[in-house]
Structure formats: structure tokens, C-alpha cells
């Protein structure tokens with residue numbers, strides 16, 4: 133053991149056959165080729181995970197992906213055209229918790245290249261034209277502030293005006309964005325009202341829930357799909373399990389707030405593996421568009 137350490141630190145005699153020496157092999161291995169799965173804790177080969185659309189080959193855990201990866205996986209190549217790009221978040225309350233909201237925003241914008249947590253526009257899924265939106269869990273946990281709410285509303289209105297289906301993929305573990313106080317809570321009513329209007333006009337809304345979709349997002353637009361699909365083992369709910377346990381002062385069932393639990397209790401319509409998502413959404417689009 134000490135010898136190995138010495139070799140790794142650059143000390144000791146160089147091995148006669150470097151390729152046969154385990155310590156040397158470890159040192160030369162590019163570290164980013166392997167990753168630990170959050171689902172099964174196994175170390176998995178990253179290119180294999182990426183080839184499976186960021187799904188663990190061992191346990192089928194669906195890793196979080198970016199909004200642009202989602203667009204690439206779900207929409208026909210080159211068909212997406214982003215809309216509503218002029219919307220940027222503000223800090224009307226001058227909010228500061230541990231850090232100032234403006235600093236958190238600037239960090240998220242720098243890290244993701246997004247103005248806020250939602251990308252929306254027009255595109256095609258297996259040749260069916262759709263209005264499409266996605267919330268990005270990398271940006272302040274995909275939480276819904278004024279910009280996310282406004283983009284969802286505008287996308288919903290565009291779907292209504294063009295008589296096109298609206299497909300939205302939620303990755304919103306942050307729920308409503310606390311940094312915008314009542315203004316973010318109002319987005320729940322606003323998006324719900326816009327979707328009710330789409331419904332009155334006979335529109336179709338397909339809501340796709342991914343890990344995680346929680347809080348104010350789940351308590352408004354994400355739960356209002358005519359069809360609600362979910363990726364496997366996604367965390368979906370309103371308040372977190374600890375808050376509920378403390379509030380009701382009793383234990384909650386195993387697997388509570390997972391896609392599988394919610395399917396069993398009739399809250400969602402189907403659990404779909406990521407690799408089957410495009411074909412499944414296309415199936416529902418062909419079956420239901422213009423028929424509600």
C-alpha cells in the first residue's frame with residue numbers, strides 16, 4: 133500500500149512494465165470517463181450513459197439534462213425556433229437571503245448561458261408542428277419566477293392562436309421562485325388561467341414531468357396536462373417529504389412522490405423511458421390534436 137502511494141506521488145522506482153502496473157493505469161485514466169450514478173451509486177462509463185440519452189445503463193436512473201439537450205432529443209432535428217427571447221428577470225423586491233438574488237441570477241446565467249430557467253418556441257415532433265417549452269433544472273432549480281411564468285403564458289397563447297398542441301417538459305425542483313415573492317406565486321394563477329383558456333379553445337396540452345418537479349410548478353401548470361407523462365423514478369410533488377412528515381406528524385408511504393407512486397394513484401397517465409419519449413408524445417399528438 134505504501135509502495136503504491138509512493139508511486140502515485142511520483143516517488144519510488146519506475147515500474148518495468150508501466151502498462152501492467154495498476155497504480156500507473158489509474159493515474160493515466162481520464163477521470164471524466166467515469167461517473168457515479170445517483171440512482172444505484174455504481175460507477176458507470178460516461179460515454180455509455182450519454183449514448184443512452186443520459187440514462188444509467190445499470191438501473192435506468194434518468195439524469196437531469198439541459199433544456200437544449202431536451203430539445204435535441206425530443207424535437208425533429210433543426211425544427212426548433214426559440215421565441216420570447218427578449219424576456220429577462222428583474223429583482224423588484226431587492227431580495228437577499230444568504231446571497232442577493234441578482235448575484236444568484238448572474239451566476240446561473242453565466243453557468244447555463246440562459247437568461248432564465250425556461251426556453252420556449254415552435255418546432256416539430258415526428259413532423260407534427262407544436263409549441264414547445266422546457267424548464268431547466270440547472271437554473272435556480274428550474275424555479276418559476278416572472279419570466280418562466282410569462283414564457284409559459286405566451287407559449288400557451290401562441291398554441292391557442294395557431295391552433296397547435298402545446299408540449300412542456302418540466303424540470304422544476306425549485307417550484308415557485310421565493311426570491312420574487314408574491315410575483316412568483318402569481319405565476320401559478322397566471323399559467324393556470326392561460327391553460328384553461330387554451331382548453332376552452334379546444335387546445336391540447338401535453339405535460340411531461342421529469343426529475344424533479346415540485347412546489348408551485350407542480351401545483352399549477354405542470355399538473356394541468358390533458359395528458360401527463362413522466363420519466364421513471366422522477367421526484368414529483370408539492371412540499372418535500374420532511375415538511376409533510378412534520379406537518380401531518382406521521383410517516384408517509386414508501387416511494388411517495390415518485391412517478392411510479394403517482395401512476396398507481398392515477399395522477400399521471402404513463403411513465404415513459406427517455407428513449408421512447410419522442411415516439412410516445414408523437415403518438416398522443418396524432419391521436420388527440422384537434423380532437424379535444
Ligand SMILES: [Zn+2]
Pocket residue numbers: 169170171172173174188189190191192193
Ligand atoms: Zn444507476
